[in-house]
Structure formats: structure tokens, C-alpha cells
Amino acid sequence: MARYMMIMRSTPEAEAAMEEANVDFNEIIASMGRYNEELIKAGVLLAGEGLTGPEEGFVVDFDSDPPVVTDGPYTEAKELFNGFWIIEVSSKEEAKQWAQKIPLGKGVKVEVRRVSETSEFPQDNPWVQKEVQWKAEVAEKIAAKARAEAEQFAR
Numbered sequence: 001m002a003r004y005m006m007i008m009r010s011t012p013e014a015e016a017a018m019e020e021a022n023v024d025f026n027e028i029i030a031s032m033g034r035y036n037e038e039l040i041k042a043g044v045l046l047a048g049e050g051l052t053g054p055e056e057g058f059v060v061d062f063d064s065d066p067p068v069v070t071d072g073p074y075t076e077a078k079e080l081f082n083g084f085w086i087i088e089v090s091s092k093e094e095a096k097q098w099a100q101k102i103p104l105g106k107g108v109k110v111e112v113r114r115v116s117e118t119s120e121f122p123q124d125n126p127w128v129q130k131e132v133q134w135k136a137e138v139a140e141k142i143a144a145k146a147r148a149e150a151e152q153f154a155r
Contacts, residue, residue, distance in 0.1 A: 003046065003088045003115040004095040006102070009079040014107025021105075031103040039087060044098065048085035079109070086115065 032050075039045035051057075054072035061068045074080070089095050092114070099112050118135070121128045 001088050001090055002092070002095075003086055003117070004092075005113050005115055006085045006087065006095070006099050007111045007113070008082045008084065008102070008104065009109045009111060010082050011079055011107045014105060017107055018105060035101065035103050036085075038101070039085065039098065044087045044089050044094075046086045046088050048083070050083040051081060054080055082108075 036045065036048060039048070054074050057072040057074075059070045059072070059074060061070065087095065087098055089098065095112055095114075099110050102110055104110065118128060118132055123129075
């Protein structure tokens with residue numbers, strides 16, 4: 001099994017077309033919800049999140065020392081990342097099939113990249129060994145947060 005990250009990228013033209021089409025935001029959420037549910041039922045979804053708009057973000061440019069931080073929005077950006085999924089599937093072909101099912105409109109692209117596995121790095125490296133431990137700790141934190149959120153919804 002391999003993990004793939006599907007990164008949703010949108011253009012200003014796609015955003016304008018969406019506004020012009022006057023699509024109900026609840027329908028967008030429902031559409032994505034149905035897609036996410038399909039990923040969950042298939043047992044391939046590991047993570048997925050939408051991102052806030054660029055006005056809440058910033059860019060760190062490492063061309064100078066110290067790096068320069070510029071608050072969003074990013075006027076020079078032609079495409080913006082809007083969200084992502086991480087899936088675990090049996091092949092690149094299966095990842096392509098899932099990516100093609102994402103309910104997105106014209107002007108939106110999804111970049112799909114395989115996530116490197118810890119096993120691909122030298123196992124005797126102390127930083128690789130620490131990363132394995134960090135991942136276990138993060139997984140525990142995420143699970144605890146998810147349980148807390150589930151309890152809130154159950155109330």
C-alpha cells in the first residue's frame with residue numbers, strides 16, 4: 001500500500017466562475033461530504049482538510065537571511081491550495097481513479113503526489129528513528145482530539 005496526497009488547487013478564474021454560477025455552499029459541502037464518505041467506506045482516507053483563504057495565511061521566502069514573511073493574500077499567486085486528502089491505496093492507478101472522482105469544477109486542478117515512507121530512508125539514522133516516535137505521538141494526539149470532537153457531536 002502507498003499513501004498519496006491529493007492537493008486541490010484553484011485559480012482566480014475558477015473562484016469567479018463558482019461565484020457567477022451562484023452554487024449554494026451547502027451543496028458544495030454535501031458534495032464533498034459524499035465524496036469523503038465514499039473514501040471512508042472504501043477504507044482509503046487517512047486525512048483530509050480544507051484550507052482557509054489566503055488572507056489568513058502567509059508566505060516565508062528563503063531568498064534572504066533571515067527569511068522574509070509576507071502576509072496573504074498573495075497577489076502573485078496564479079493558483080492557490082484550497083485543501084487536501086491523504087489516501088492509502090494499492091497503486092498509483094487507484095490514486096488516479098480516486099482523484100478523478102473529486103467533485104470539482106472547471107479551473108480547479110488536483111495535484112497528486114506519493115508520500116514518502118519512513119522505510120525509504122536510512123533506518124539507522126537517529127533523526128529517522130525520532131520521526132517514527134514523533135509520528136506515533138502525533139497519531140495519539142489526533143485520535144484523542146477526534147474522540148473529543150465525536151463526543152461533542154454526540155451530545
